[in-house]
């Protein structure tokens with residue numbers, strides 16, 4: 001099943017490489033987050049990577065979008081991590097940080113990104129004429145399977161599950177307008193506190 | 194089918210982003226290769242990315258391995274390319290160059306890597322107990338489907354097909370020993386000349 005295949009490859013090809021200690025001299029995600037706080041004199045809300053899983057599969061280029069999510073600003077990224085993988089020397093893994101404005105004085109800093117396999121999947125579907133009737137019908141199952149499998153796999157890895165927060169959400173409101181991602185993140189942050 | 198799904202996502206999520214001109218200020222693969230030649234005063238054998246697709250799915254960390262492929266040395270990489278994708282600000286894509294020693298004086302420079310999805314797929318299979326019997330049986334079909342689909346998709350994209358060279362090969366000899374990847378690459382280079 002395609003959704004669970006994407007979840008396994010996202011975990012084994014990415015999350016498992018960046019979150020836990022890997023035994024190399026490279027720092028893990030939590031260490032890079034603590035370094036970020038020291039260097040930029042800010043406090044990250046949690047030592048977690050927030051992964052956005054929008055039901056519509058629409059993953060824009062950035063979380064920053066003045067029309068949809070006016071409270072979100074791009075911040076500088078965590079320091080990149082380099083690892084040689086499958087013949088790619090010093091492949092670079094870099095995670096982004098965003099600022100979410102609560103009111104005119106208070107800001108919340110979080111490390112967040114969309115689940116990239118969903119963006120790629122949507123690109124594949126829109127290119128492949130002959131599959132798309134099949135995919136359009138099963139799109140909702142595929143995203144749901146992606147989310148459930150990733151949740152299950154993360155739970156099986158104690159060294160990862162506490163550092164990754166999956167947000168599976170309906171990204172369109174009843175009028176078909178995209179919801180504010182800043183609010184989606186803030187709702188989850190309130191729950192985690 | 195899993196093999197063709199991996200091929201589509203490898204093309205739409207990676208090859209299509211790095212090979213053709215993207216309309217941003219970022220250089221495409223051919224331009225980065227020409228810059229590399231100027232900066233390092235060497236000549237790349239072809240303006241192509243060689244993608245290794247080993248039948249056994251075994252994709253070691255680097256092509257360099259003194260026991261298996263004594264003729265291969267790591268060279269410096271092409272200049273990295275940055276693109277903001279699905280919320281990851283300035284995600285980095287970097288391609289590697291290897292030196293293959295022909296005889297004591299002559300060297301051949303090529304940009305090459307293993308097909309990353311196969312490495313990830315092998316990691317998924319070795320982790321997932323309950324699937325492995327199924328995958329072990331179908332492993333050969335999956336790699337073959339990956340290769341055939343990627344070949345087909347590349348042919349459909351004129352702006353990519355001339356800059357990417359797929360090498361699908363049996364990586365073990367009749368005694369089960371891994372073959373020299375330097376020889377595999379040189380055989381293909383001789384054919385392309």
Ligand SMILES: Nc1nc(=O)c2ncn([C@@H]3O[C@@H]4COP(=O)(O)O[C@H]5[C@@H](O)[C@H](n6cnc7c(N)ncnc76)O[C@@H]5COP(=O)(O)O[C@@H]3[C@@H]4O)c2[nH]1
Pocket residue numbers: 009010013014088091092093094115116117118120202203204205206207208281284285286287306309310313
């Ligand atoms: N050689 C190579 N260099 C790259 O920079 C690269 N980027 C992607 N790919 C391969 O293309 C395909 C599509 O990528 P996608 O981004 O949708 O999924 C990726 C993505 O969701 C996540 N991931 C991997 N590297 C990163 C990264 N640096 N930043 C964010 N996400 C990443 O984990 C998935 C699996 O990655 P790989 O298993 O390494 O192979 C991928 C995949 O087969 C690459 N292959």
